[in-house]
Structures are given as structure tokens and as C-alpha cells.
Amino acid sequence: MAETVTGVEAEPRPSRAxxxxxxxxxxxxxxxxxxxxxxxxxxxxxxxILLIAVFPILYAILLSFQxxxxxxxxxxxxxxxxxxxxxxxxxxxxxxxxxxxxxxSVGIEVxxxxxxxxxxxxxxxxxxxxxxTTLAPWAxxxxxxxxxxxxxxxxxxxxxxxxxxxxxxxxxTILGSENALLVVAILVDAWKTTPFMALLLLAGMQVIPGxxxxxxxxxxxxxxxxxxRVTLPLVKPALLVALLFxxxxxxxxxxxxxxxxxxxxxxxxxxxxxxxxxSQLDFSLGNAAAVxxxxxxxxxxxxxxxxxxxxxxx
Amino acid sequence: MKRxxxxxxxxxxxxxxxxxxxxxxxxxxxxGSSGQLIFSHGPEESGALESLIKQFNEENKGKIEVQWRQxxxxxxxxxxxxxxxxxAGGGDIDVISGDxxxxxxxxxxxxxxxxxxxxxxxxxxxxxxxxxxxxxYQGKIYGVPWFTDAGMLYYRKxxxxxxxxxxxxxxxxxxxxxxxxxxxxxxxxxxxxYQGAKYEGGVCNGCEYIWGAGGLIQxxxxxxKIVIDSPEAATGxxxxxxxxxxxxxxxxxxxxxxxxxxxxxxxxxxxxMRNWPYVxxxxxxxxxxxxxxxxxVAPLPTSGSGDIGYSxxxxxxxxxxxxxxxxxxxxxxxxxxxxxxAAKLRALKGAYLPPLKALYEDAExxxxxPVVPLAKQLADQIRPRPPSPFYSDMSLEMQExxxxxxxxEVSPDEAVSGLQGTLQGIIDKGTQ
Numbered sequence: 001m002a003e004t005v006t007g008v009e010a011e012p013r014p015s016r017a018x019x020x021x022x023x024x025x026x027x028x029x030x031x032x033x034x035x036x037x038x039x040x041x042x043x044x045x046x047x048x049i050l051l052i053a054v055f056p057i058l059y060a061i062l063l064s065f066q067x068x069x070x071x072x073x074x075x076x077x078x079x080x081x082x083x084x085x086x087x088x089x090x091x092x093x094x095x096x097x098x099x100x101x102x103x104x105s106v107g108i109e110v111x112x113x114x115x116x117x118x119x120x121x122x123x124x125x126x127x128x129x130x131x132x133t134t135l136a137p138w139a140x141x142x143x144x145x146x147x148x149x150x151x152x153x154x155x156x157x158x159x160x161x162x163x164x165x166x167x168x169x170x171x172x173t174i175l176g177s178e179n180a181l182l183v184v185a186i187l188v189d190a191w192k193t194t195p196f197m198a199l200l201l202l203a204g205m206q207v208i209p210g211x212x213x214x215x216x217x218x219x220x221x222x223x224x225x226x227x228x229r230v231t232l233p234l235v236k237p238a239l240l241v242a243l244l245f246x247x248x249x250x251x252x253x254x255x256x257x258x259x260x261x262x263x264x265x266x267x268x269x270x271x272x273x274x275x276x277x278x279s280q281l282d283f284s285l286g287n288a289a290a291v292x293x294x295x296x297x298x299x300x301x302x303x304x305x306x307x308x309x310x311x312x313x314x
Numbered sequence: 315m316k317r318x319x320x321x322x323x324x325x326x327x328x329x330x331x332x333x334x335x336x337x338x339x340x341x342x343x344x345x346g347s348s349g350q351l352i353f354s355h356g357p358e359e360s361g362a363l364e365s366l367i368k369q370f371n372e373e374n375k376g377k378i379e380v381q382w383r384q385x386x387x388x389x390x391x392x393x394x395x396x397x398x399x400x401x402a403g404g405g406d407i408d409v410i411s412g413d414x415x416x417x418x419x420x421x422x423x424x425x426x427x428x429x430x431x432x433x434x435x436x437x438x439x440x441x442x443x444x445x446x447x448x449x450x451y452q453g454k455i456y457g458v459p460w461f462t463d464a465g466m467l468y469y470r471k472x473x474x475x476x477x478x479x480x481x482x483x484x485x486x487x488x489x490x491x492x493x494x495x496x497x498x499x500x501x502x503x504x505x506x507x508y509q510g511a512k513y514e515g516g517v518c519n520g521c522e523y524i525w526g527a528g529g530l531i532q533x534x535x536x537x538x539k540i541v542i543d544s545p546e547a548a549t550g551x552x553x554x555x556x557x558x559x560x561x562x563x564x565x566x567x568x569x570x571x572x573x574x575x576x577x578x579x580x581x582x583x584x585x586x587m588r589n590w591p592y593v594x595x596x597x598x599x600x601x602x603x604x605x606x607x608x609x610x611v612a613p614l615p616t617s618g619s620g621d622i623g624y625s626x627x628x629x630x631x632x633x634x635x636x637x638x639x640x641x642x643x644x645x646x647x648x649x650x651x652x653x654x655x656a657a658k659l660r661a662l663k664g665a666y667l668p669p670l671k672a673l674y675e676d677a678e679x680x681x682x683x684p685v686v687p688l689a690k691q692l693a694d695q696i697r698p699r700p701p702s703p704f705y706s707d708m709s710l711e712m713q714e715x716x717x718x719x720x721x722x723e724v725s726p727d728e729a730v731s732g733l734q735g736t737l738q739g740i741i742d743k744g745t746q
Contacts, residue, residue: 037318037321037322040322040325041321041322041325044325044328070401070423154566154569154574155564155565155566155569156566156574156577156578172565173564173565173566173568173569175566175569176565176566176568176569176721262511262512262513262569263512263513263713264512264569274710277394277397277398278390278394278706278710279706279707279710280419280703280704280706280707281704281707281740281743282707
């Protein structure tokens with residue numbers, strides 16, 4: 001009898017990729033008593049998820065093909081809602097602002113977060129305290145942070161407005177200008193979420209064994225080369241997770257724009273809220289936009305896993 | 315085997331227990347324990363509301379207890395919260411205090427109770443006609459007026475006198491020159507503040523400028539016809555913009571709602587302010603750096619070819635939730651809150667305009683709150699915003715355009731011609 005190396009099976013399993021293979025796999029799952037118990041235990045959670053998450057999404061998609069006014073009979077509209085959506089100028093504005101916000105804020109957060117993570121990766125006195133305090137902005141509830149910053153940018157009492165005026169950076173009304181508000185929103189979001197990125201990246205960095213760096217130093221690698229050739233590739237799984245979370249969150253931003261901008265700043269989710277909650281005639285538009293957010297988020301996640309994920313397994 | 319069975323049973327038990335509260339919640343919303351009414355209203359600084367609720371609870375001890383659930387100060391946010399609850403099946407608020415622009419929208423969707431058999435025409439005759447009309451939709455009355463509201467011009471009597479002005483301005487031209495002189499004489503920070511942010515209050519202000527210049531939003535004969543596209547309306551919006559261009563109003567006015575503007579005035583930082591009567595109540599209560607003898611109230615000025623300064627009809631009304639289980643008790647509370655005694659207390663304590671005709675003859679109220687006799691004087695000059703089941707959509711359009719015009723990003727002519735098309739479209743959808 002050949003000795004089998006631990007973890008490697010002596011015989012290859014029948015492939016599960018074929019339909020026949022899948023049926024066999026399913027049957028073996030349900031005939032086994034232990035596996036069946038596992039399914040029973042998991043079923044309450046699955047049912048709740050189906051009710052709370054899957055059903056509303058499917059219902060929203062169904063509604064998006066109808067012409068809906070709340071409390072009035074609905075008529076079938078086919079893809080008319082989507083056509084109306086994509087020619088709507090408010091939607092274009094929302095799309096542009098959301099895209100700029102996502103790209104710039106996530107970009108800032110990755111770069112600054114990486115820098116902070118690198119700094120916190122070293123051993124220095126007070127490192128524990130430093131790590132704890134960097135997390136402080138992220139711990140604030142988003143709405144509270146938005147109001148706090150809004151007050152800071154208010155014209156009569158805001159410290160930031162005062163600084164902007166005296167330093168001649170910007171003398172207009174910050175809270176009244178959409179472009180100024182977008183810049184402010186990006187900065188506030190970066191302030192708030194960079195700690196989160198930094199911590200995720202730090203966790204990824206801590207897993208890298210020290211001897212890899214020693215080997216690199218022996219080979220004569222400079223600090224920059226160490227970063228690009230050693231740290232960055234090894235931190236990629238954590239970076240992927242952090243990027244995915246942040247990009248999806250930034251794409252769906254609502255609370256920061258709504259609470260800080262008070263209707264002056266548009267994002268796709270703010271557009272959804274206006275259409276579905278405030279307006280009574282634009283419900284179908286808002287609903288179609290909501291389905292758009294859902295599908296585009298899936299697309300973004302798919303993109304991340306496809307393009308950036310496979311390389312980690314090489 | 316035993317552990318497995320235990321796991322199975324506990325799993326089933328936890329799942330069952332988790333589903334139970336969901337079943338209870340789907341029954342649509344129960345109001346507290348029997349006899350406990352929930353009343354919703356925004357924040358209230360003068361203390362008049364608190365004393366009224368306390369009085370009612372004492373008089374009805376053991377039978378009904380009223381709980382005040384505080385809602386957001388911004389009427390738009392409050393409206394959204396209510397609509398969320400209504401859309402979800404009614405919610406648990408029994409008596410709702412609502413803005414004057416809500417009865418038609420809520421009545422259209424069947425969210426509030428038709429009060430036609432409780433609030434008879436005899437009872438209605440005691441109230442001012444404007445607020446009553448705002449509560450009527452398709453011949454049925456859905457709310458009882460609680461207090462009415464109208465935009466007014468507040469001014470610093472003492473500062474005006476110091477600069478040699480005996481009476482408040484009648485036109486915006488006069489206001490501009492008075493504000494500039496007083497600002498240079500007394501060093502006041504702002505000449506004129508009002509509400510210019512992109513929200514419902516901005517619509518009220520914009521309408522007043524349009525009307526004060528002789529423009530109209532709806533045709534007087536046919537309310538379903540929008541006539542905002544006129545040179546007079548454009549002049550009105552131009553006047554609003556020139557407050558900023560002439561420098562008497564800060565550019566930040568585009569972010570000002572009621573709290574920002576009343577803070578500036580009650581800190582003594584503004585010479586003129588356009589606001590609702592509640593600010594007088596705050597000054598009465600002593601919660602301001604200025605005193606009542608420094609404050610005067612006057613009708614809003616006119617501009618261009620307008621000869622009457624119109625005020626937007628505001629005001630809050632009492633509705634009963636159509637999904638409430640305690641409608642009779644709710645009606646008792648509504649009757650109490652709308653009674654002459656309650657209205658008088660609110661007028662004396664908070665300067666709230668009573669909706670009852672008789673109280674405008676009351677000398678005590680007239681002395682304590684000059685906003686009340688002023689409102690009586692203005693009776694024919696108070697106009698409602700266009701009523702429509704889809705007013706929310708009209709408001710969204712007007713909010714956007716008025717704010718953009720105030721920023722100077724669109725000319726007044728473009729603003730009114732754009733609004734003409736969009737508003738007419740919404741009214742047409744509402745009358746189909």
C-alpha cells in the first residue's frame with residue numbers, strides 16, 4: 001500500500017462540474033445524516049435572508065418594470081423606466097458626482113491608509129495607543145460625523161469656513177456650492193474611513209513573516225523595492241478585501257451626502273431617496289435607479305474578484 | 315445521539331422564537347397601552363406645548379395619557395418620516411400635527427382620517443377660512459387647524475430709530491437703503507436674513523417675492539392653470555437675488571433655514587428678518603439677546619410693480635391617523651388642543667397665531683404678541699401654496715429653481731419659464 005501524504009487523497013474524486021457530478025454531490029449531501037443536520041440548522045438563517053434580502057430585491061426588480069405611483073394602480077411599463085432614467089439629467093449629475101467621489105476618496109484612502117499601516121507596522125513606544133487612536137474617526141456614526149463637519153463648514157460659526165476665508169483658499173459659501181461640497185465630502189470620507197483601510201492593511205502586513213524582509217535585505221533590496229516587491233504582493237489579499245469594501249460603500253454613499261449637504265449634493269443613492277421617498281411621481285425612476293445601484297455593485301464586486309483575485313492564487 | 319437531538323430541538327426553538335416578534339409586528343402597529351395616545355410634533359421652544367399636554371393629562375388622568383413624540387424640525391424630514399410609517403402600514407402615532415401642505419397629499423392616499431362627521435360645519439365656522447380650506451380635499455375635511463402661520467418682516471425698532479427711520483419699509487428699495495444705513499451706523503453684521511436654502515422654507519420665501527412683485531403662481535380664476543411665467547414673477551426672483559448682490563444679505567443665505575436666520579436675528583446680528591411668528595415667541599420667552607421692545611413686526615415689502623406684500627400661508631393642523639385604534643380618544647385630544655383656551659395660551663406664551671376668528675378681538679393677546687393683530691391686518695394678504703396631491707413634486711421643482719436663481723446660476727426669466735412647464739405638468743398629472 002502506498003503511503004499517502006497527509007492531506008492528499010489516494011484516489012481522485014469524481015468531478016463535480018458535470019450535471020451528473022452535481023446530482024451525485026447533492027445526493028451524497030442529503031443522504032449523510034450529519035450533513036442533513038447541518039442543513040436543518042442553517043435553514044432558519046437562510047429563510048430569513050431569503051425573506052429580508054432576496055424577496056425585496058426581486059420585488060424591486062419586478063416593480064422597476066412597472067409605472068408606479070404609491071397607492072395608485074400600477075401599469076406595465078417594460079423598460080421605459082430605465083430609458084427615462086438614463087436620459088435624466090439629475091441622474092447624470094448624480095452618476096458623475098458618485099463616480100468622482102468613489103474614485104478619488106478610495107484612492108486617497110488606499111494611499112494614506114497604506115502609509116499609516118506601514119508606519120504602524122514598525123515597533124515604537126506608544127504603538128498600542130497610536131493604533132487605538134487612529135481608529136477614532138471611524139468609530140463615529142456617519143450621520144454624527146456629517147453633522148459635526150457641517151457645523152464646521154457653516155458660514156457663521158464654522159472654523160473651517162473661517163480658515164478657508166483667511167487663508168484665501170475659498171471665500172464662497174462652502175455648504176452652498178455643489179463642487180465645494182463634493183470636495184468637502186471626499187475629505188470627510190477620507191478622514192473617516194482611512195483608519196479602517198489602515199487597519200485592514202496592517203492586519204494583512206502583520207501576517208508577512210519577518211524573514212522575507214531579511215532575505216530581501218540580504219539580496220540588497222532598497223526600502224522602496226522592499227515595498228513594491230515584497231510588501232505589496234503579499235498584502236494583496238487584504239488590499240483586495242479593503243478595496244472591495246470601500247469601493248462598494250463609496251459607490252452607495254447616501255448618509256454623508258444627505259446629512260452634510262442637506263439636498264445640495266447628489267449621489268445615486270440620494271437620487272433614489274428623492275425619487276422613492278420624497279417625490280410621488282418619480283417613484284419608478286428612483287426604483288430603477290435602486291436596481292441600477294444593485295446591479296452595478298455586483299458588477300464592481302465581480303470585477304474585483306476576477307481581475308485582482310485570481311493573481312493571489314498563482 | 316442525545317446531543318444531536320438537543321441541538322435539533324434548540325435550533326428549532328430559536329428559529330421559532332425569532333419569528334414570533336415578526337408576527338406581532340406585522341399586525342400593523344398598536345398604540346401603547348389602552349388610553350395612551352401618541353402625539354407627534356417637532357421641537358417647540360416656548361414651552362406652550364408642554365404645558366398644554368400636561369394640563370390635558372391631568373384633566374384626563376386614568377382615562378387618556380398623551381405622549382409627545384418629538385419629530386424633526388425640518389418639515390420635509392418630518393413628512394418623509396410620516397410617509398415611511400404610513401407606507402409601512404400606518405405606524406403607531408395617533409394624533410399627528412401636520413404642515414398646511416400635507417392634508418391634500420395624505421388625504422389623497424387615505425392615510426389620515428376623514429373628520430367631516432366629527433368636525434361639523436358649525437364648528438368650522440369659528441375658524442379662519444384660509445386654514446380650513448387647506449384641510450379640505452374633494453369636499454371632505456381631514457384636519458383641524460391648530461395654529462396658523464404667515465411670513466412677516468421683523469425689524470430692529472431701536473436700530474431703525476437710531477438711524478432716523480420712523481416706520482418700517484414698504485418696498486424692497488426702501489428696505490435696501492434702510493438696511494445699508496443702519497448697518498453702517500450701528501455696525502450690524504447682516505442687513506437682512508431670510509430662508510433661502512433648498513427646502514420647503516425656500517419655496518415659501520420665493521413665493522412671497524413673486525407675489526410681492528405682482529406675479530402669480532396659479533391663475534386666480536382657474537387654479538389648475540400655472541401662470542408663473544410672467545415678467546412680474548421674474549422681477550420678484552430678481553429682487554431676492556439682489557439682496558445678496560447688494561450686500562445686505564450674506565451669500566450663505568442659500569444654506570439658511572429657520573434656525574440659522576432666527577439665530578442671527580435673536581443674537582442681534584441682523585437688522586431685518588423674514589420669518590414666521592414663532593420668533594416673537596422666543597423673544598417673549600427671554601431666550602434671545604434682544605428684548606421685545608427692540609423688535610417690531612410689519613407686512614412684507616413689495617417690489618417692482620407689486621402693491622401688496624403677500625405672506626405665504628403656513629400653519630399646522632391636527633390629523634388623526636386612519637390606522638389608529640384610539641380614534642375617539644384622539645378626537646378628545648384634538649378638540650382640547652384646538653379649543654379657544656389652548657389657542658389663547660399658545661398665543662400668549664409662544665406668539666402662535668390662533669386659527670379662531672374670535673381670538674383676534676382679544677385685547678390681552680394683542681398686547682402680548684403684536685404678531686396676532688398684524689396677522690389680522692394681513693388677513694387678505696396671506697396666500698396658500700398651490701394645493702395638489704403631488705405637491706411634494708412641485709415643491710421639489712420650486713426648491714431647486716428658487717435656490718439656483720438665488721445663487722445667481724440661472725436668470726430669473728429662465729427660472730420662471732422653466733418652472734412654468736414643470737409645474738403645469740405636475741398639476742395635470744394630479745387632476746387626471
